[in-house]
Structure formats: C-alpha cells, structure tokens
Amino acid sequence: MNSSSGDKEKGLTRRAFIKNTVGIAAGLTSLPALAQAKPENILSPDRMGVLVDTTVCIGCRNCEWGCKTSHGLPTPPLETYEDASVFEKMRRPDDKALTVVNSYPNPKDPKAPYTVKVQCMHCDHPACVSACIVGALSKEESGSVIWDTGKCIGCRYCIVACPFQIPAFEYYQALQPEIRKCDFCSGRRKDGKLPACVESCPAEALTYGPREELVRIARNRVKRYPQRYVNYVYGEYEVGGTSWLYLAGRDFADLQFPKLGKNPAPGVSESIQHGIFAYFVPPVALYGLLGLLMWVSKNNSDEGGPK
Amino acid sequence: MKAIYALLICLAASTRAFAQTEIPAEPVPSKVDCRLCHISGSPTKEKPSLLQCQRVMNKLARSTQQAPQTITLGTGKGTYGQVKFSHKAHAEMGEMGGGCYQCHHYDHGGEIQKCGNCHSATRARSDLASPDLKGALHQLCVGCHKEWGHTAECSTCHGKKNIPNPDLPKKIAFRTAYNRGSIVTFTHADHVKSFGLKCARCHQDQTCSSCHDSGMNGAPPRAAVKDSDPMKASHMACFSCHAKDNCASCHSGKPMDTFNHEKSAGWRLNRFHNALACQRCHTGGKFAKLNTDCQSCHKDWQGKFEHKKTGLALDETHSGLGCDSCHGDKEFLAPPACSACHDKSYPKDKPGHIVGKG
Incomplete structure (x- = not known):
C-alpha cells in the first residue's frame, strides 16, 4: 500500500521494493490462521437435529404460524392457516416466512397427499458459512447455522452457495437489508425450549432430538414400515450430513429435494477459493515470477537493448 | 455345629428357590407370547428387558359393550380446547375395520391400556422412539379424518362441530348375473333397525371412507341399482x-x-311398535302370526302403568273403568274425545251425563 512517491523519498529501488514485498509475503505464510480459512470442526457428537416424517405431516401449517409468531414476523390468525388453497402453487421460504409447507400428490393414496415442510437444513458443513467473506455465518455446536447481522455486509454469497437455496434477502428494505433464514430457534433452544415449529406440530411429524438418535429412529421406522417409506433418510449423508433429516413415502426427487452428493458443499468452492491463496504460495509465486521477468528484462535492456 | 450350618444353608437355599417360583399376583394370559414384548423369557419387575415398542397388533377379542361412551382428550392448555371423543361410536365403527387394536395397539390381555400410560405428556423428552401423547392422538385421528374429510380442519374435533352420521341407504337394488331374476333388493334400513343387526355383522375390512365419504362432502350420491x-x-x-x-x-x-x-x-304397527326390533315380539327366530290382543305381550302392566304420564290424571270416577271403556278398537295413541261419553255441556256442568255407549 506504500505509494510510489514514498518509495522515491526513501530512496528505494524497484528491485528493493520487490524484495521487500516477497519477504513480507513469505512472512505471512507463517501465519496459519490466515491460511486455514476452513472452520475448525465444532461438530459435537450429541448435536441436535429434527426428523421430519413427511408421511405423518398433516399439512395443517401450524409450524409456519409457530415460526412466524416466535420470530416476530407478521402473521394472520391461526384459523386462516386451514385454507388449503396455498398448496396450489409451490412456495419457497423467504424473508417473511422462514419455513413453508408444500403439498405433493400421494400415488399410494390420492386422498391423503404428502405435505413437506421446507426450511434451512442446517448442514454439518455449511456452504454458506464457508462462502461468507466476513465470517458472519457460523455453525453452532448445538447444530444451528446462525448469522451475525452486525457483521453481514449484504454480499449475498451465502444465497448463491446454499445447495438448498434457503437464505433470503430483504430486497424490499432500502436501508440495511438483512439476510433471513431459519435459525433452528437458536435463542429458544438456549432457553431450554423446543424449536417453535416442533412445539406447534400437533402430530409430532417433527421430532427434535440428538441427530445420531434421530438417524437410528428414522432407520427403525423404515425397517418397521417398509410399505410406508422409501428406504432413504434424506440429510443423513447429503452434502456431508444435515441437522434436519427427512423421511418420505415416495422418491425424494418427486418431492423436489435436490439430488446432492455425499461430499460437503464447501469442498468444491473452498478448494477453488482457498487454492488461490493456499499458504500464499500462488501469490508469492506469481509475484516472484513477475519480479523475475522484470529483473531478466531489465538486465537484457542494460546489456544490449536499443536506447 | 457343621450340621446346623448345613441346615441353615439348605433352608436359605430353599426359601430363595421358593421366592423365585412364587406365583405372580396377576397371571399373564397365555394368549400372548412373552417374547412379543420382552427380550428374555424370564423378565422381572426390576429388569423387564423390554423390546423397543414395536407397536404390536395383538388381536385379542374385545367387546365394545364395556367401552366408555365418551372420553375427554387433551389438557386444554394449548391453543385449542379439549376434544370430546365419542369413544363408543368409534369403537363400534372400528369393529367394521381393524377392531380395538387399531388404536389400542399395545394389548397385553389385561386391562386396556390408556394412551397416556406409554405416550409421554411432554414433547421435550429423552425417549423419542414413540410419539408424545399429543402426537400419537393426532396421528391416530387425523389419518382417517383427512382421508374421508379431505381437510385437516382443527375445528372438526376441537370445536363443537357435529360430524353428521353417514346417510345410511334405505334399500339397495343389486344387479346380479342370475338369469331368473337379476335384481336383488336389499332392505338395508330394515336389517339395521328392525332386525337389529350390528354393522360389523356384514361389514368387515372397511375403511372409514367407505361409509363416510359416499353421499357426503360433495361425493356423488349412491346409484339406485348397483x-x-x-x-x-x-x-x-x-x-x-x-x-x-x-x-x-x-x-x-x-x-x-x-x-x-x-x-x-295384516296388522299395522303403531309408532311405538314400529321402533322395536322384530325379535322383541317374534321371539325364537320364528316370524309366525302372533296374537294381536295387547295383553298377550303386555302381561304385567297392571299396577305399573301410570295414566298421568300420558298427560291426563284419572280421577276416582275414571280410574275404575276398563281401558276399552274409553280407548275403543285398541286405539291407544289418539286421545279419546270426552264427547264420546259425555254430552256437550261437559265439563261446564260437572259431572255431566254419560251418553252413547257405556
């Protein structure tokens, strides 16, 4: 950041500047915190999760109401949620509704369609946390992926990075728009309460508990009722595992669940992002190469170049 | 001294052996295999070694006779009020489908288990293998109600909404392949009401929607001939x-x-007789002609019958009369006119005169 005029005042040659720059860059590589951009593994073995059994869900949308009420979002009275006409078109969570329920036909029983709650999956290796350039997002030990509004600069990289297209942005806010998404009721849970949606579900289609136990329960249900479920627990391995797990009565692709690999989503983006700056070798190498070229060309011009 | 020790040891051993073979206070009915619920064959009270509840469907025969009429569900502390659950009506409907164990799935043969005996009253709990009480109840009810009601309206159960009884067919004409008389008329209403047949006598393996979803909720009405x-x-x-x-x-x-x-x-049934099942009069499965004389059935009415319950208290003058003095032709439904006996001055000029036939 030193200005060229300053260099001249101090009587530094170009060669000396390059030498210094390379030296500083090489010194920086010894700072492991900068090179280690990947968050350290904070996943506790007894971290919590929610098992969503879409075959139990009755589509009452009490979870939507409970979520809005506990997050201070404007909501019509609970009675209006009985209106099933909202199921006519697919909805996505947004800044005004952090969770929504959609309906899909049930080929086994047309009279009882499947209803599926959508919200942040709270990945064990969240892409949004990895993509956030100011470290506003973080994965808590309890399982929640939360964000610090004070740090957020509104770059919306998290929106692009999320494999489930969950984070929403307050586009209508001219001043200080914020990122909004499900926070897995981080605050409520610290107070010893259940997540608002889990508490308001009448049929306990949402089971809140330690993730490891939920996986066991989910597998047990599939084993017990093979006719009822497809033999798959969505979220067990998706993008390295998610805190929210799903059971379904028909193929997850038919319920608009994205087909994702087992590798954590940050793996790809981080390998590119961090690869560019890994241990500062590439920038040092680049500047070194440029310096070498300049030095070589300067020597050439000194020796026999035309004046 | 050694002999005393040996005796003591033997005594201790025998009491232990007797203690283990003690007959339990409530013998387990032999219908149920212990290993249905217990991992080991000899569970104790301290170590029941229970299997994780598998929602076992024990198909023990239960009568709906002793089933409670209505039970109140829920604490009423939530957003919605308590539910008055018509238990007996559901139990009788259940006989046409899976029986009591559709809901009372954990039946060890003794007293029927209440839902709350196993299902936790609180949602935040450590045993997550089975749903909490609220979840279990909703999972049981909503599945069927949604199937035939096509909605998940909370007010259906939580409000004072009366679910209408299914519109039972009076008679159904069936078209058959029999060439000498292809139509069979089934008098459904008579079989239910007059013959007193329980629904489950004919209807088995039914779902709720097979009765509740036809002719209701905008579904097409039943065909005249099926x-x-x-x-x-x-x-x-x-x-x-x-x-x-x-x-x-x-x-x-x-x-x-x-x-x-x-x-x-050849004998018209009045509205009281019409409401009776056939077997009330035609006993022994025989439908032969009966004596139409009232007292052939109403044998012990004297001394029990109170005329004032009909709306007219008989004074001492009238109470001495025989029934047919006023109720001619065994017509007990229409009140007799006073003028049949008294002249028009009655009741102004009591006691009046008896006119006409005595």
Whole structure:
C-alpha cells in the first residue's frame, strides 16, 4: 500500500521494493490462521437435529404460524392457516416466512397427499458459512447455522452457495437489508425450549432430538414400515450430513429435494477459493515470477537493448 | 455345629428357590407370547428387558359393550380446547375395520391400556422412539379424518362441530348375473333397525371412507341399482340368516318394496311398535302370526302403568273403568274425545251425563 512517491523519498529501488514485498509475503505464510480459512470442526457428537416424517405431516401449517409468531414476523390468525388453497402453487421460504409447507400428490393414496415442510437444513458443513467473506455465518455446536447481522455486509454469497437455496434477502428494505433464514430457534433452544415449529406440530411429524438418535429412529421406522417409506433418510449423508433429516413415502426427487452428493458443499468452492491463496504460495509465486521477468528484462535492456 | 450350618444353608437355599417360583399376583394370559414384548423369557419387575415398542397388533377379542361412551382428550392448555371423543361410536365403527387394536395397539390381555400410560405428556423428552401423547392422538385421528374429510380442519374435533352420521341407504337394488331374476333388493334400513343387526355383522375390512365419504362432502350420491360383488362374497353375508330361503326369496325381476308389516301381516304397527326390533315380539327366530290382543305381550302392566304420564290424571270416577271403556278398537295413541261419553255441556256442568255407549 506504500505509494510510489514514498518509495522515491526513501530512496528505494524497484528491485528493493520487490524484495521487500516477497519477504513480507513469505512472512505471512507463517501465519496459519490466515491460511486455514476452513472452520475448525465444532461438530459435537450429541448435536441436535429434527426428523421430519413427511408421511405423518398433516399439512395443517401450524409450524409456519409457530415460526412466524416466535420470530416476530407478521402473521394472520391461526384459523386462516386451514385454507388449503396455498398448496396450489409451490412456495419457497423467504424473508417473511422462514419455513413453508408444500403439498405433493400421494400415488399410494390420492386422498391423503404428502405435505413437506421446507426450511434451512442446517448442514454439518455449511456452504454458506464457508462462502461468507466476513465470517458472519457460523455453525453452532448445538447444530444451528446462525448469522451475525452486525457483521453481514449484504454480499449475498451465502444465497448463491446454499445447495438448498434457503437464505433470503430483504430486497424490499432500502436501508440495511438483512439476510433471513431459519435459525433452528437458536435463542429458544438456549432457553431450554423446543424449536417453535416442533412445539406447534400437533402430530409430532417433527421430532427434535440428538441427530445420531434421530438417524437410528428414522432407520427403525423404515425397517418397521417398509410399505410406508422409501428406504432413504434424506440429510443423513447429503452434502456431508444435515441437522434436519427427512423421511418420505415416495422418491425424494418427486418431492423436489435436490439430488446432492455425499461430499460437503464447501469442498468444491473452498478448494477453488482457498487454492488461490493456499499458504500464499500462488501469490508469492506469481509475484516472484513477475519480479523475475522484470529483473531478466531489465538486465537484457542494460546489456544490449536499443536506447 | 457343621450340621446346623448345613441346615441353615439348605433352608436359605430353599426359601430363595421358593421366592423365585412364587406365583405372580396377576397371571399373564397365555394368549400372548412373552417374547412379543420382552427380550428374555424370564423378565422381572426390576429388569423387564423390554423390546423397543414395536407397536404390536395383538388381536385379542374385545367387546365394545364395556367401552366408555365418551372420553375427554387433551389438557386444554394449548391453543385449542379439549376434544370430546365419542369413544363408543368409534369403537363400534372400528369393529367394521381393524377392531380395538387399531388404536389400542399395545394389548397385553389385561386391562386396556390408556394412551397416556406409554405416550409421554411432554414433547421435550429423552425417549423419542414413540410419539408424545399429543402426537400419537393426532396421528391416530387425523389419518382417517383427512382421508374421508379431505381437510385437516382443527375445528372438526376441537370445536363443537357435529360430524353428521353417514346417510345410511334405505334399500339397495343389486344387479346380479342370475338369469331368473337379476335384481336383488336389499332392505338395508330394515336389517339395521328392525332386525337389529350390528354393522360389523356384514361389514368387515372397511375403511372409514367407505361409509363416510359416499353421499357426503360433495361425493356423488349412491346409484339406485348397483352391480353386486362377486357371488360368493355377497351370498356369504346373507346366508348366515337366509340359509333356508330359496333363490326367489331375494332374486326378482324388479326392485322390491321394503317390508311393510301391515301389508304382509295384516296388522299395522303403531309408532311405538314400529321402533322395536322384530325379535322383541317374534321371539325364537320364528316370524309366525302372533296374537294381536295387547295383553298377550303386555302381561304385567297392571299396577305399573301410570295414566298421568300420558298427560291426563284419572280421577276416582275414571280410574275404575276398563281401558276399552274409553280407548275403543285398541286405539291407544289418539286421545279419546270426552264427547264420546259425555254430552256437550261437559265439563261446564260437572259431572255431566254419560251418553252413547257405556
């Protein structure tokens, strides 16, 4: 950041500047915190999760109401949620509704369609946390992926990075728009309460508990009722595992669940992002190469170049 | 000294052995295999070694007679109020489907278990293998209610909404393949009401929507003439009673009228007699002509009958009269006119005069 005029005042040659720059860059590589951009593994073995059994869900949308009420979002009275006409078109969570329920036909029983709650999956290796350039997002030990509004600069990289297209942005806010998404009721849970949606579900289609136990329960249900479920627990391995797990009565692709690999989503983006700056070798190498070229060309011009 | 020790050891050993073979206070009914619920064959109270609840469907025969009429569900502390659950009506409907164990799935043969005995009253809990009480109840109810009601309206159960009884068919004409009389008329209302048949006597393996979803919620009304089930299934239901009837008793060329007692027996049933099941008068499974004299059935009415319950208290003058003095022709429903006996000055000029026949 030193200005060229300053260099001249101090009587530094170009060669000396390059030498210094390379030296500083090489010194920086010894700072492991900068090179280690990947968050350290904070996943506790007894971290919590929610098992969503879409075959139990009755589509009452009490979870939507409970979520809005506990997050201070404007909501019509609970009675209006009985209106099933909202199921006519697919909805996505947004800044005004952090969770929504959609309906899909049930080929086994047309009279009882499947209803599926959508919200942040709270990945064990969240892409949004990895993509956030100011470290506003973080994965808590309890399982929640939360964000610090004070740090957020509104770059919306998290929106692009999320494999489930969950984070929403307050586009209508001219001043200080914020990122909004499900926070897995981080605050409520610290107070010893259940997540608002889990508490308001009448049929306990949402089971809140330690993730490891939920996986066991989910597998047990599939084993017990093979006719009822497809033999798959969505979220067990998706993008390295998610805190929210799903059971379904028909193929997850038919319920608009994205087909994702087992590798954590940050793996790809981080390998590119961090690869560019890994241990500062590439920038040092680049500047070194440029310096070498300049030095070589300067020597050439000194020796026999035309004046 | 050694002998005393040996005796003591033997005594201690024998008491231990007796303690283990002690007969339990409530013997486990032999119908249920212990290993259905317990991992080991010899569970103790301290170590029940229970399997994780597998929602075992023990199909023990239970009578709906002792089933409670209504039970109140829920604490009423939530957003919605308590639910008055018509338990007996559901139990009787359940007989047409899976029986009591559709809901009471954990039945070890003793007293029927209440839902709250196993399902936790609180949602935040450590044992997550089975749903909490609220979840379990909703999972049981909403599945069927949504199937035939097509909604998940909370007010259906939590409000004072009365679920209408399904519109039972009066008679159904079945079209059959029998060439000498293809139509069989089934008088459904008579079989239910007059013959006193329980629904489950004929209807088995039914779902809720097979009755509740037809003719309701905008579903198309029942057809006047239906194609019958395959012969074997439909005949089996009828043969348990109609074993001695011939084909023509049921098969006809055109739909038959429902049973009319006046037309067939020559004796019109008044509204009280009409409400009775046939077997109340025609005992012993025989439908032979009965004596129409009232006292042939109403034998012990004297001393029990209080005339004032009809709206007219008899004074001492009238109480001495025989019934047929006023109620001629065994007509007890229409109140007799005073003028049949008294002249028009009655009751102004008491006691009046007796006119006409005595």
